[in-house]
Amino acid sequence: MTTLDFSSDVICPPTDLWSDEPPLESDLHLQQIILLLSCLESFWSDRNDYYATGNLTIYYNAEQLKKRDFCGPDFFVVLNTEKRLRKSWVVWGENGQYPHVIVEILSDSTAKVDRTKKKELYQNIFRTPNYFWFDPVSLEFQGFRLSEGKYEPINPNENGYLWSDQLELYLGIHEKKLRYFTPDEELILTPQELAKLAQEKLKDLENTQLLAVARLQELGLTLEQIADALSLSVEQVRVILSQQSSDSKN
Structure with a gap:
């Protein structure tokens, strides 16, 4: 790619110029x-x-x-x-x-x-x-x-x-x-496609966590033990259990 060499004694046109393009075709x-x-x-x-x-x-x-x-x-x-x-x-x-x-x-x-x-x-x-x-x-x-x-x-x-x-x-x-x-x-991907993919991955993760919490609860583990096993906080486990209860009612 060529670049121009402007010496100090060359007087150039102004640089603060507005674009002057016609409307797009479609x-x-x-x-x-x-x-x-x-x-x-x-x-x-x-x-x-x-x-x-x-x-x-x-x-x-x-x-x-x-x-x-x-x-x-x-x-x-x-x-x-x-x-x-x-x-x-x-x-x-x-x-x-x-x-x-x-x-x-x-x-x-x-x-x-x-x-x-x-x-x-x-x-x-x-x-x-x-x-x-x-x-x-x-x-x-x-x-x-x-x-x-x-x-x-x-x-x-x-x-x-x-x-x-x-x-x-x-x-x-x-x-x-x-x-x-x-x-x-x-x-x-476009930003919109990336956002959609992230939402899908989050949903998959939530479903996986929901199943894991339910299974560990069936095995008799306490909230603290479930949280430790899944690397979650106790509050996160409570939220998942709340979601599980809400889904079962629906």
Whole structure:
């Protein structure tokens, strides 16, 4: 990936610029961008050295700033930078950094540009190491890795996933959505999916404890002995027994 070297005597345009993006094509596009962003932020919750966003303008030179003729990527990630809110991504205000990963969500009106002009821009000007595009309707999915200055297709694995060497994650289609997968090909869950899974595990644990307490009570153990055997407090055992009594009445 290329970065710009701004010497002290170079006068750059302003950096405090608002994003100037057109509305998204459809709800599918919005949902897909939110999905990519929320999953990555959740998975990288302990990291502050990256910036990920969607439908945000990238300002990369004065001519483009003047013409305002470039629509920013649908989703992009910049590594080795400060994780903070921004109005836009202004290259000359970000130490010359361009995105490391770009994903375009194809539509009837943008697909041709995404496959040609934008691909050339990301290859030749941005020098973005990983470029992907995905069509939420046809499910067309392709990825490219920058190699010796040119984009080379990323070969899918046996499950059709494409490896991003920048994210160190796979991208692939799951239930008609573009999702991330770990190096072991495990689906990276959304915050909502994680919450649901946690609730299910808690319910399973509660059921297991309920059965264990009931069994130990049948064996004649006292509350203190049951608590000690299950590594619980006496109060927790009382709550479980109360729940058991409530369930039996229902």
